[in-house]
Amino acid sequence: MDHIKHLKCLICGKEYATDEIEYICPDHGNEGIVDVRYDYNLIKMRISKESLAKNKDYTIWRYKPLLPIAADAAVPPLSIGWTPLYDAPRLAEKLGLKQVWVKDDGRLPTASFKDRASAIAVVKAQEKGAEIITTASTGNAAAALSGICASVEQPNVIFVPEAAPPAKIAQLLVYGSTVMLVKGTYDDAFELCLEAAAEYGWYNRNTAYNPYMTEGKKTAVYEICEQLDWNAPGVIFVSVGDGCIIGGLHKGLKDLMALGWIDQMPRIIGVQAEGSAFMYEAWRDGEDVLTKAPVSGITVADSISAGLPRDRIKALAAVTETNGAYISVSDDEILEAIPALARGVGVFAEPAGATAYAGLIKAAAEGLVSSDDRIVVLNTGNGLKDIKSAMKSVEMAGTKASRVEPNLADLKRVMAKL
Numbered sequence: 322m323d324h325i326k327h328l329k330c331l332i333c334g335k336e337y338a339t340d341e342i343e344y345i346c347p348d349h350g351n352e353g354i355v356d357v358r359y360d361y362n363l364i365k366m367r368i369s370k371e372s373l374a375k376n377k378d379y380t381i382w383r384y385k386p387l388l389p390i391a392a393d394a395a396v397p398p399l400s401i402g403w404t405p406l407y408d409a410p411r412l413a414e415k416l417g418l419k420q421v422w423v424k425d426d427g428r429l430p431t432a433s434f435k436d437r438a439s440a441i442a443v444v445k446a447q448e449k450g451a452e453i454i455t456t457a458s459t460g461n462a463a464a465a466l467s468g469i470c471a472s473v474e475q476p477n478v479i480f481v482p483e484a485a486p487p488a489k490i491a492q493l494l495v496y497g498s499t500v501m502l503v504k505g506t507y508d509d510a511f512e513l514c515l516e517a518a519a520e521y522g523w524y525n526r527n528t529a530y531n532p533y534m535t536e537g538k539k540t541a542v543y544e545i546c547e548q549l550d551w552n553a554p555g556v557i558f559v560s561v562g563d564g565c566i567i568g569g570l571h572k573g574l575k576d577l578m579a580l581g582w583i584d585q586m587p588r589i590i591g592v593q594a595e596g597s598a599f600m601y602e603a604w605r606d607g608e609d610v611l612t613k614a615p616v617s618g619i620t621v622a623d624s625i626s627a628g629l630p631r632d633r634i635k636a637l638a639a640v641t642e643t644n645g646a647y648i649s650v651s652d653d654e655i656l657e658a659i660p661a662l663a664r665g666v667g668v669f670a671e672p673a674g675a676t677a678y679a680g681l682i683k684a685a686a687e688g689l690v691s692s693d694d695r696i697v698v699l700n701t702g703n704g705l706k707d708i709k710s711a712m713k714s715v716e717m718a719g720t721k722a723s724r725v726e727p728n729l730a731d732l733k734r735v736m737a738k739l
């Protein structure tokens with residue numbers, strides 16, 4: 322892996338060789354998140370826009386020379402990546418905008434964005450010969466790890482809060498993971514998972530602890546820019562919990578700038594739920610994310626419930642360094658965005674996915690975007706992940722099913738009333 326220069330601590334700046342530390346800079350407890358730094362001159366000799374144009378591998382592995390894995394690394398067989406980027410003219414028109422696209426990562430194998438990161442975790446764990454992989458998760462990272470592990474028969478142990486939506490827990494059980502339902506919050510599950518990994522020597526996938534997760538997540542912006550013929554969008558909307566996705570998007574864009582494949586850095590707009598708005602508050606008030614106290618983290622959008630965002634250093638930089646912004650939206654705005662997005666472009670999102678669109682609605686109303694901005698909204702999770710919230714969202718929208726006797730006469734009676 323000569324294309325990796327070093328791992329750089331984002332707190333103290335210390336640089337480590339990849340075999341020197343496994344996850345974090347040891348000088349800051351569990352907080353010393355590091356960033357993978359590459360040799361772009363070397364990478365440029367191995368991959369180019371032209372080589373990509375001829376590459377028929379439409380998965381994240383088409384970008385292998387830009388990923389923290391060996392050129393000959395075996396990769397899991399599930400088809401991860403190259404999700405559709407839909408043109409959404411009706412959404413754009415409704416908001417007084419010219420160009421909106423929706424990237425649908427609800428289409429990935431386990432139905433969330435997390436597949437991009439968990440795929441890298443499985444490759445890295447197998448590189449190390451790990452017997453067991455573990456993660457804590459609000460649900461989707463776990464489902465992603467679980468599914469990808471199943472595809473390569475890799476044993477794994479998962480820690481999720483016991484209140485995780487049943488669909489996500491079902492995924493874990495169906496894929497055959499060892500599942501620990503933690504009687505507590507995601508933050509409690511995270512701490513327990515770290516302790517368990519240290520105690521048993523398991524390979525740890527945890528977000529913002531394992532530095533390679535960012536590297537998987539960045540593939541989404543490679544795809545967006547390639548799907549737009551390397552004409553980068555002006556603004557990207559993404560929901561934020563721990564901040565690993567937003568940090569990953571920023572990382573991918575920095576890679577593309579360093580390679581000279583795009584010539585402008587898009588503004589990144591992070592959208593949080595009001596009850597879990599640590600990053601929004603820190604950004605708005607200029608607070609230090611390393612010393613700011615945790616928030617409650619309560620929101621209907623379970624995937625972005627994070628009292629203390631684990632990847633807060635990268636998450637803040639993604640917005641400040643791109644002239645972006647943080648926005649917070651209420652749970653009602655999130656739920657209203659589910660049918661609005663589904664009806665406007667045909668993409669059914671879970672609450673955390675629809676949060677990004679709720680953010681665009683607010684940004685358009687507040688003039689945070691201008692009418693000729695080229696805008697991408699990222700849907701991070703499929704709506705079938707959380708049926709309870711979906712049903713609540715249509716109830717709020719006043720949409721009801723009709724009950725009808727199985728005969729045409731009764732159908733006519735019902736139709737006349739619609």
Ligand SMILES: *Cc1c(COP(=O)(O)O)cnc(C)c1O
Pocket residue numbers: 433434435461462528560561562563564565566567624625671673674701702703
């Ligand atoms: C994990 C997740 C997010 C947020 O990602 P972070 O890296 O925690 O900020 C958003 N949406 C969905 C559906 C997710 O699963």
Ligand SMILES: [Zn+2]
Pocket residue numbers: 330331332333334335346347348349353
């Ligand atoms: Zn350090």
